[in-house]
Amino acid sequence: MRIIIPMLCGLLAASSAYADAPDTLTPPNGNIIYSPNCTTGGLGTLFGIVIPQNPSAAYQWMGPNGFSTGQQSFTVPDTGWYYLIVTANNCPSFPDSVHVQYFNPPMVEAYTSSPFYCPAEDSIRLSATSNSPLIFWRRLLPNGNYSYIGSGAEAYISGNLLGNVMERILVSTNGAYGCEALDTVTLMRQGIVTPSTPVLDCPGDSLSLSVTGDGAFSWNTGDTTAVLHTIADSASLFAVTVTDANGCTTMGSQAVYIQNGAYVSLRAFPQAICAGDTVLLQAAGGSAYLWENDDTTGSISLALLHSDTIGLTITTPEGCIVDKTITLVAHPLPVAPSVSCDALYESLTYHWIAVPGLAYAAEFLSGPEGQWLSDSSLLASGLMPGQESVIILQVTDSLGCRSSVEARCQTAKCMLEANLEPIGPICLEPNAPSISLSATVSGSLLPGQGYWTGTGADSTLATFSPAIAGAGSHQLIYRYIEGPCQVADTLEAHIDMPLSEALIQCDSTPNSVIFNWPQLPQDSLYELSIQSGQTGQALSDTTFLVVGLMPGEAVILQAIAHGAAPCGLVSVVKECRAENCRTASPPTSRLICPGKSVELAPVYLEGAVYQWSPATGLSCSDCVAPIASPDTTTVYEFTITEANGCIRTGSMTVAVGELPDQLLPDTLWACAGQPFYFCLPDEGYYRWRTPQGQYQFLSCLYFSQALPSDAGHYWADVRLPGLCRFEKEFVLAIDESPDCGP
Structure with missing residues (x-):
């Protein structure tokens, strides 16, 4: 709203104490007052005054285009200069003049960012637009006075300086000829609650409450709108918190009453349950109750599988009939997950998909207790292969609602099977190479270890050596161990020993040779021939005799063995000699x-x-x-x-009766640093005396290591049982040359 109020450019002279006494000496003071149309900026009214006042004064006006009038005031007909002379007591005043013209009237418009104010706000911004730089701000007080705020196109006022429910702020601006423009902004205090009625007739009647302010609203009922539409079952206090865009918060409240203090209530204990639980509904304030299930008691219990709304009609002692409903929330039970298992021999890992916000717990019905790996996995260890583990997995949501699922899992059974690659028959040739052993294991779950045992088996290299095993049938055992499980299998290896020169033995005399060899299992026939010109005869399938030989005569036998695979046909040549004449044993002196x-x-x-x-x-x-x-x-x-x-x-x-040179030479030689022995027939009692006067008493003179210091003259003294005695002196010489030896 804008109000244009014309202002007088000068003050009307107050009545002078001497106004009734004409002044004949001083000319009167004639003045012009111009009151333009401040609303349009158009032409206004000219008014003449005289000082001191004189009711008989005459006014003479002159204006543009020959205008003149004797009226004290008139409406200006045109723009231009206007002059006034006032004559009082035949004394004219000095002329007064005014220039009248069209002008732009002053204009001002006030703004605020919000029609509401927060008392706790530090600074509330006021702004105005005007065609004049002269702008002034005032707070209008309830008693009609005002307080000055400031000047300029913008002004700020602290919220703690305001406090009324409604605050009025006046802004003004000045223009030509003293014209003034005004505008007013109204600020409502944030958080003022106004009810549609403070007193209700009956419980359950509806009402609305509105609150001043912009921003966010939070009622104690949970509503978030500026206007609350609700009902009251009893005397209630409605409170609201308002937060504006600057974060400034105020609180407001309003009490609402019911005639005669009547009230009704309907409450649930608890208000929210899990599906399948029981809730107690309790009503109060009535003299009669009628539930939708026709129950007429003040309280009922219900088991809910899902959320539901329950209706109740309450009749108060005052005769009010109130229909009440209450919404019961039956939270759905969390969905128990599908549980899977990873099975090893001695442990099980239960897996499921964990849902954020859900808590998981497990009860072991069989088997040892487990260990949590995460909220989606559980390890059960210490089991036996093929053992069953049973758990109850319980799921709890943030509301405490629970569901469960039973999971049964079984550890892996020992299903190992070993498959050994067979080894064919082997012919034990000289320098026969080792044979690779191969085993594959199926049904494996974990890394394991296998090893071979048996004659000729090398477990590290997984090979079989026929040369070590020798001829015959051999069992090679492969064992594989994987955790608590193991499997074993046996491999049969058959080795044939071919006829060889080493197998053919010779028994000889100076005049004969007998060749003999073992009957090898694979051989069916031996074809024999003498390659050295003699003749002989087979004594058996594996014995051949050659006679009529000279001592030391050589006999060469070729034997061809006809055998089955793998050795097959084998040809061997063996040379034997008739025994040489034996030499006589060394004589004993x-x-x-x-x-x-x-x-x-x-x-x-x-x-x-x-x-x-x-x-x-x-x-x-x-x-x-x-x-x-x-x-x-x-x-x-x-x-x-x-x-x-x-x-x-x-x-x-x-x-x-003596020790001749044949038995004891005059000089004996010993190698320095080597053992020395010299013995005589062991037929009596001996005493050997060294150059140092020491004695040895055996039939042999002995030094563990002959030294140069052992050289010299020795005495040998022999006493026989017949009480005769032999003595002889001899020399022991030490050979210190490096090539001395036996």
């Missing part, structure tokens, strides 16, 4: 006391002819073991002629 005898027995050969020389001191010269009784040391030669023509010769020394 003897020590005797003078006048004593000793038996000579070099070796006994049945059917052989013996000859001893010389015959001196012998009991016989052609017997096997003559008795020798020489007077002095004697060397006896002997010749043994065997029936096969072999001749053996040898000699034996019989030392009588």
Whole structure:
């Protein structure tokens, strides 16, 4: 709303204390007052005054285009200059003039970002548009006064300076000829609640409540609109919180009453349940009740499978009939997931798809307790292969509603099967290579380990060595272990030993050779031939005799074995020799006391002819073991002629009362740093004396390591049971050359 009020450019002179006394000395003061049309900017009214006042004063006006008039006031006919002379008491005033013209009237329009204000807001912005720079702001007070706010196109006022339900802000601007334009903005206090009626006739009657303000609204009923349409079952306080765009918040409330204090109520305990649970409905305030199921008690219990609205008619003692309904929320039960299992031999992993916002718990009905891996997986361990585990998986939502599902799973059974690649018959040739062993296992779930056992089996390389196993049938066992499960299988390997030179043995005499070999299982026939020119005969399938040989004569036999696969036909050549004549055993020297005898027995050969020389001191010269009784040391030669023509010769020394050079040379040699032994016939008591005066008492002189310090003169002292004694001095020399040896 805009109000244009013309203002006088000057003040009317107040009545002077001397107004009734004409001043004949001073000319009157004539003045012009112009009141234009401030609304349109058009021509207005000219008015003349005189000071001091004089009712008999005469006014003389002159204007453009010869205009003149004697009226005190008139409407200006045209623009231009107007002049006034006032004559009082025949005394004219000085002329006064005014220039009258058309002009733009002042205009102003006020704005605010919202017609509401928040008392807690720091600064409320006021703005105005005007055709004049002179703009002034005032707060209009309820008592008719005002308080100055400020000037300019914008002004700000703090909300804590305001407090009325309705605040009026006046803005003004000044223009030509003293014209003034006005505008007013109204600010309503945010959060003022106004009911359609504060007192209701009956419970359940409807009403509306509106609240001032812009922004967000939050009623204690849960509504969020500026106008609340509701009913009241009892005296109630409705409260609202209003938050404007700047975040400033105010609160308002309004109490609503019911005639005679009547009330009704209908409540549910609890208000929300899970599907299948029971809810208690309780009514109050009535003298009679009628439920939609025709029950007439003040409370009923219901089991709900889904949300429902229940109706009730309540009659109050005041005669009010109130129809009430209550909506009961039966939250659907969460959907129990589909449970799957990953089965190993000793553990099970239960899986399901977890839904955000749901909690999961498990009860183990059989089997050991499990371990949670996540909200969608559960591990049950410590089981046996093929063991069943049963759980009840319970699902709970944020409202506490629950559902469950039973899941049964079984650990994996041991279903391992081993398949071994067979090995064909093997012929054990020289340097026969190892054979690869191959095994495949089916029904496996986990990484496992397999190994081979058996003669010739190398588990690390998974090979079988015929050379190590040898001929015959061999069982190779493959075992595979996977967790608690294992499987074993047996592989049969048959090895044939082919006839070879090493298998053909020879038994020989100086005049014959017998070839013999084992009967090999695969061989059915042996074809034999002599390659060295002799003749022979088969004594059996595996024995062949050649006779009429000379001692040491060679016989070459070719044997062709006719056998089955894998060895087949095998040809072998074997060379054997007739036995050579045997050499005589080394003779044993003897020590005797003078006048004593000793038996000579070099070796006994049945059917052989013996000859001893010389015959001196012998009991016989052609017997096997003559008795020798020489007077002095004697060397006896002997010749043994065997029936096969072999001749053996040898000699034996019989030392009588002395140690001759044949038994103990004057000088013995030892290699430095090497063991040294020298022995005499073990027939008495010995004492060896070293150069250092030490003694050894065995039949052998012995040093574990001959040293240069051991060289020197030694004494050998022998005492025989016949109480005779032999002594001899000799020298032990040490050979220190590096090539000294036996």
